[in-house]
Amino acid sequence: MSADLAAVLGTLDPTSDRAVFRQIADHLRDAIEKGRLGENEQIPSETQLVEHYGVARMTVRHAIQVLQSEGLVLAEHGRGVFVRPRPPVRRLASDRFARRNRELGKAAFIAEAEQAGSAPSVDSIVIREERPSRDISSRLGTTRKVLARHRRYLLDDRPVETAISYIPLDIARGTAIEQPNTGPGGIYARLEESGHILDHFDEEVRARMPMPDETKALRLAPGVPVFHLIRTAYDTQGRAVEVCDTIMASDAYVLAYTLPAR
Amino acid sequence: MSADLAAVLGTLDPTSDRAVFRQIADHLRDAIEKGRLGENEQIPSETQLVEHYGVARMTVRHAIQVLQSEGLVLAEHGRGVFVRPRPPVRRLASDRFARRNRELGKAAFIAEAEQAGSAPSVDSIVIREERPSRDISSRLGTTRKVLARHRRYLLDDRPVETAISYIPLDIARGTAIEQPNTGPGGIYARLEESGHILDHFDEEVRARMPMPDETKALRLAPGVPVFHLIRTAYDTQGRAVEVCDTIMASDAYVLAYTLPAR
DNA sequence: CAGTGGTCTAGACCACTGC
DNA sequence: CAGTGGTCTAGACCACTGT
Numbered sequence: 001m002s003a004d005l006a007a008v009l010g011t012l013d014p015t016s017d018r019a020v021f022r023q024i025a026d027h028l029r030d031a032i033e034k035g036r037l038g039e040n041e042q043i044p045s046e047t048q049l050v051e052h053y054g055v056a057r058m059t060v061r062h063a064i065q066v067l068q069s070e071g072l073v074l075a076e077h078g079r080g081v082f083v084r085p086r087p088p089v090r091r092l093a094s095d096r097f098a099r100r101n102r103e104l105g106k107a108a109f110i111a112e113a114e115q116a117g118s119a120p121s122v123d124s125i126v127i128r129e130e131r132p133s134r135d136i137s138s139r140l141g142t143t144r145k146v147l148a149r150h151r152r153y154l155l156d157d158r159p160v161e162t163a164i165s166y167i168p169l170d171i172a173r174g175t176a177i178e179q180p181n182t183g184p185g186g187i188y189a190r191l192e193e194s195g196h197i198l199d200h201f202d203e204e205v206r207a208r209m210p211m212p213d214e215t216k217a218l219r220l221a222p223g224v225p226v227f228h229l230i231r232t233a234y235d236t237q238g239r240a241v242e243v244c245d246t247i248m249a250s251d252a253y254v255l256a257y258t259l260p261a262r
Numbered sequence: 263m264s265a266d267l268a269a270v271l272g273t274l275d276p277t278s279d280r281a282v283f284r285q286i287a288d289h290l291r292d293a294i295e296k297g298r299l300g301e302n303e304q305i306p307s308e309t310q311l312v313e314h315y316g317v318a319r320m321t322v323r324h325a326i327q328v329l330q331s332e333g334l335v336l337a338e339h340g341r342g343v344f345v346r347p348r349p350p351v352r353r354l355a356s357d358r359f360a361r362r363n364r365e366l367g368k369a370a371f372i373a374e375a376e377q378a379g380s381a382p383s384v385d386s387i388v389i390r391e392e393r394p395s396r397d398i399s400s401r402l403g404t405t406r407k408v409l410a411r412h413r414r415y416l417l418d419d420r421p422v423e424t425a426i427s428y429i430p431l432d433i434a435r436g437t438a439i440e441q442p443n444t445g446p447g448g449i450y451a452r453l454e455e456s457g458h459i460l461d462h463f464d465e466e467v468r469a470r471m472p473m474p475d476e477t478k479a480l481r482l483a484p485g486v487p488v489f490h491l492i493r494t495a496y497d498t499q500g501r502a503v504e505v506c507d508t509i510m511a512s513d514a515y516v517l518a519y520t521l522p523a524r
Numbered sequence: 525c526a527g528t529g530g531t532c533t534a535g536a537c538c539a540c541t542g543c
Numbered sequence: 544c545a546g547t548g549g550t551c552t553a554g555a556c557c558a559c560t561g562t
Contacts, residue, residue, distance in 0.1 A: 021531075026474075047546080055532080056534065058532070059532060069471065079548080202520055204516050209332045253468075256466050261361060261450075321552080
């Protein structure tokens, strides 16, 4: 056994001034990156590492925690620590809100997911009137109450995204936008039906570590950042007709954009 | 003193089944979010927290480490633990490679930074021929050697971005693209001069936690993810003429894109 | 120098998993 | 049940900062 571990991990360098827990983390990281520990494979247990390196358990735990915060491994209580697989990512193209896609009669998320062979679902739908935050109201250009549509998107029962859409009340009122099910084509189809022909969207992308509530809602593993998208929809009059505030599990997405060279 | 801490932090709930270190982290996080602890302010020392909560020092350290991995605080050896300021972010617009900007005679990074009132610089320039990775070669559509331009960008002496551009050798050879200083307008201006009129760029955006070398190169604080951008430039013939692989400190950037609705 | 955080030990008891 | 990781203690010594 001991020989096995030495082959995968190597031994400590007592002359190095690099902390022992970092050296152990380095060994494990290297083994993962070089493939000596493969995806979903269990790494040596804490007990094994303690014996192999001759250190205290807390030191081994510290090393493992470094890898966890790097998103490389996932600890499962009572089972072991496993190399995190790179989950299949969904590619979000920048034409995902183009009218030709909308005209298929499905909202963007559903249409895309089905095309990719996944089973999409939506839950936690809450629709209510809210007073917009400073940020939202400056984007919408109004401080009046707005309709807020909260929901969570799942792929094959894994939550991947939460979103809140804000729509000025004078636009939303009396339309299916106030209903949980907005009908074919989603809210963008309803906006166009009520005369707000969409012109373009502005999208801002940030990345950061999640807050605890986001970790919970998206069941995020330690070491997985979130994308924070804020998208504003403009109609052909130049009016902002919707702001969508989205938190996405960053290990589930690649965002793809086309930039003009002209 | 003890009264002060109680006002900022509150006390433990012994009936809760939430781990003590998590409760302490919750208290500190709440104090930061509610503003009882302001930006750059020092949080109570480990000693103070140990006395206030009546727990072991390792428990307090565990709590602080949670906040560190969330990017909320920054520990400075010998000084204390401080609430991380939200650094000023730079907004990257999706027209940043538009020709009208290029024609001002400056490369995109320099022009933008100066406009924002920052002092830009570039270092670690390495230019060499390389055999492209599988990924790069599939994007460029060639397995032949390419010219690789490695560099690091800094704003006011803070490193914010590393980038590697890959250009097919038949395009780069004999042009200023092979030189450290590519001249006015940067490599895109040189590409157009040599007949490769740019049509558009495809950009892929990922977010993840940094690898150790990236943490070093960008001097990243714990808990700060990176953006990983892969941008491909296409000329009007539809040929991929450059792939740029970029790692960015996510706390220094907001990416902004315009999406079509048509 | 006193005060801060960084590393490490050697235990203890608990909670979860799978046989 | 044995084996795994999760939490916590009560120390120790070290390295860095600022006065």
